[in-house]
Amino acid sequence: LSAASNCFLDNPNSNFLESFFPLQSDYVSISGPKVTYVPPPPPEEEDSIFARYETGINFDKYDDILVEVSGHNPSQAIVTFEEAGLCELLSRNVSKSGYVKPTPVQKHGIPIVQAGRDLMACAQTGSGKTAAFLLPILQKLLTDGVAASRFSEIQEPSAIIVAPTRELINQIYLEARKFAFGTCVRPVVVYGGISTSYTIQEVLKGCNILCGTPGRLLDIIRRGKVGLSKVHYLVLDEADRMLDMGFEPDMRRLVASPGMPSKEHRQTLMFSATYPEDIQKLAAEFLKVNYLFLTVGQVGGACSDVEQHVLMVTQYSKRDQLLEILRTTGTERTMVFVETKRKADFIATFLCQEKIPTTSIHGDREQRERELALGDFRSGKCPVLVATSVAARGLDIEHVQHVVNFDLPSTIDEYVHRIGRTGRCGNTGRAVSFFDPGTDTPLARSLVKVLSGAQQEVPSWLEEIAFGAHGTTGFSPRGTVFASVDTREKRSVQHQIAEEDWE
Numbered sequence: 001l002s003a004a005s006n007c008f009l010d011n012p013n014s015n016f017l018e019s020f021f022p023l024q025s026d027y028v029s030i031s032g033p034k035v036t037y038v039p040p041p042p043p044e045e046e047d048s049i050f051a052r053y054e055t056g057i058n059f060d061k062y063d064d065i066l067v068e069v070s071g072h073n074p075s076q077a078i079v080t081f082e083e084a085g086l087c088e089l090l091s092r093n094v095s096k097s098g099y100v101k102p103t104p105v106q107k108h109g110i111p112i113v114q115a116g117r118d119l120m121a122c123a124q125t126g127s128g129k130t131a132a133f134l135l136p137i138l139q140k141l142l143t144d145g146v147a148a149s150r151f152s153e154i155q156e157p158s159a160i161i162v163a164p165t166r167e168l169i170n171q172i173y174l175e176a177r178k179f180a181f182g183t184c185v186r187p188v189v190v191y192g193g194i195s196t197s198y199t200i201q202e203v204l205k206g207c208n209i210l211c212g213t214p215g216r217l218l219d220i221i222r223r224g225k226v227g228l229s230k231v232h233y234l235v236l237d238e239a240d241r242m243l244d245m246g247f248e249p250d251m252r253r254l255v256a257s258p259g260m261p262s263k264e265h266r267q268t269l270m271f272s273a274t275y276p277e278d279i280q281k282l283a284a285e286f287l288k289v290n291y292l293f294l295t296v297g298q299v300g301g302a303c304s305d306v307e308q309h310v311l312m313v314t315q316y317s318k319r320d321q322l323l324e325i326l327r328t329t330g331t332e333r334t335m336v337f338v339e340t341k342r343k344a345d346f347i348a349t350f351l352c353q354e355k356i357p358t359t360s361i362h363g364d365r366e367q368r369e370r371e372l373a374l375g376d377f378r379s380g381k382c383p384v385l386v387a388t389s390v391a392a393r394g395l396d397i398e399h400v401q402h403v404v405n406f407d408l409p410s411t412i413d414e415y416v417h418r419i420g421r422t423g424r425c426g427n428t429g430r431a432v433s434f435f436d437p438g439t440d441t442p443l444a445r446s447l448v449k450v451l452s453g454a455q456q457e458v459p460s461w462l463e464e465i466a467f468g469a470h471g472t473t474g475f476s477p478r479g480t481v482f483a484s485v486d487t488r489e490k491r492s493v494q495h496q497i498a499e500e501d502w503e
């Protein structure tokens with residue numbers, strides 16, 4: 001794949017569909033011994049920093065969603081951003097971002113954070129969780145007069161934000177940078193796949209809010225470039241993912257790192273759209289006993305602005321079905337999720353051969369390629385993005401109207417996050433999932449539950465599979481029925497960990 005173009009259509013060697021295996025070598029990255037990639041600098045012009053997408057027709061419907069706060073002595077919700085008492089610069093940045101009124105997770109979350117409480121917050125995909133933690137954190141830092149200084153060999157951030165993927169943490173960083181615009185607070189981002197020395201240079205320019213993926217974050221801390229004693233806020237975005245088997249050891253390392261204030265002496269904030277019960281229990285170990293649990297809608301529920309369809313298919317008919325869908329969606333932006341990195345390459349190449357400009361993102365691509373792919377997708381140069389789980393969570397890309405689950409994921413939570421790449425911020429979207437009874441039956445029951453929870457039509461064949469003779473008998477090895485409440489109120493649930501393709 002040429003560096004100039006990330007679009008598979010431009011791949012001169014894309015004529016090999018019959019020979020699936022040789023195909024890889026043309027564009028799958030081969031990781032070199034030392035990562036030297038330096039990402040392009042983020043935009044400096046105000047217009048680009050505040051570039052935003054419009055809220056959708058259903059934005060006001062957020063107000064009808066049931067909100068519950070459990071735990072002792074919850075804070076009073078705000079109704080407007082004015083009530084949050086944000087300082088002038090911050091208020092101005094909020095307005096410049098096009099935010100007119102807070103979403104429910106912001107109405108409840110902002111005052112909880114401002115009251116100094118620990119928080120586990122659960123709200124549907126695309127409903128504004130990022131600002132729910134960034135705004136109160138920035139407000140506190142500005143009130144405390146925190147300012148970045150480049151004259152220190154060890155930087156001591158006041159806030160650490162972690163997220164599971166490079167693209168997501170970069171997005172959070174850009175949001176932090178936007179809200180901090182014109183202030184003395186300096187956010188910095190660190191993640192794998194880019195030059196470490198560049199990362200260190202950036203940190204040493206001054207760092208008040210450190211955003212990172214776990215591996216690189218721990219690395220920078222180990223190198224003694226970051227002191228933790230001033231950490232007031234620790235934020236886990238996609239908290240259930242950050243605490244599942246893949247990342248839990250890193251999170252434990254992080255909180256046990258020298259200088260990190262104990263949970264009693266820091267404020268820990270967790271955000272996600274899904275919280276399996278076992279993860280909630282584990283999360284409680286990182287939070288003060290009196291943490292508040294905020295739920296907007298149903299924990300683990302899908303966003304009802306996404307129209308969901310499930311089609312029964314066989315493995316062999318999937319490609320034709322996909323083509324048919326993409327031929328009707330035309331140039332509308334579509335994310336196609338597949339199970340493996342290899343399949344992501346294969347399907348992307350197949351679509352390009354069919355003259356559908358497509359790119360792909362997965363954990364085997366170099367960071368440069370991943371960023372280029374996302375850029376081409378965002379800009380519409382490649383309106384189809386084939387992705388593995390690495391793009392399932394958090395990514396906020398304008399105009400994504402469709403999500404196709406070419407392969408259904410291994411857990412229902414993953415499904416909820418994937419389809420949440422569309423239907424964001426009050427906009428509507430559409431998700432089509434290919435259900436192969438040969439492999440997907442274990443997911444049937446939880447899929448029915450998610451569909452009906454989001455007031456979607458449930459195909460009768462799916463109900464039959466879910467509850468009929470071939471359906472699950474209560475235990476679903478791949479699915480999970482989502483927890484509906486704060487686990488402190490005791491409801492039981494099963495949870496399975498999604499397959500690995502992260503960071």
Ligand SMILES: Nc1ncnc2c1ncn2[C@@H]1O[C@H](COP(=O)(O)OP(=O)(O)OP(=O)(O)O)[C@@H](O)[C@H]1O
Nearest residue numbers: 099101102103125126127128129130273394396425
């Ligand atoms: N109050 C608001 N008014 C207008 N737009 C908003 C508001 N809050 C957030 N947004 C915008 O909505 C989009 C989705 O927000 P965000 O990415 O924070 O969602 P999220 O809840 O974290 O989603 P996910 O669960 O997928 O990570 C972003 O583009 C954000 O700028």
